[in-house]
Amino acid sequence: NKYINSKNINAQSDFPYLVLDVINHHANPINPGFNVMHWHSELQFSIKGTVNIKTLEKAEILSAGAGAFINQNVVHQVIHQNNSHNFTLVDQLSD
Secondary structure, eight states: OOEOOOTTTTTSSSOOOOEEEETTEEESSSOTTTOOOOSSSSSSEEESSOOEEESSSOEEEETOOOOOEEOOOOOOEEEEEETTTEEEEEEEEOO
């Protein structure tokens, strides 16, 4: 299998959300699923910068100011364009 299951490092904390601040292809905090095809059990919402979002079925380029919702368990990759600044929120679903 060439896709990784990316884990939310904050899932068991009091603040079970992972917020990635991505500037020019570098994510803070560092995340193993960043920049590769991956999936996770959480919902993901990406906003702000210009990005190319790829799934197994299609690819879509979003302009600055647009947003994207990625459902849980969908294999995807978010490719950040040059000089982009993007925020990604990964939300742990309640049981």
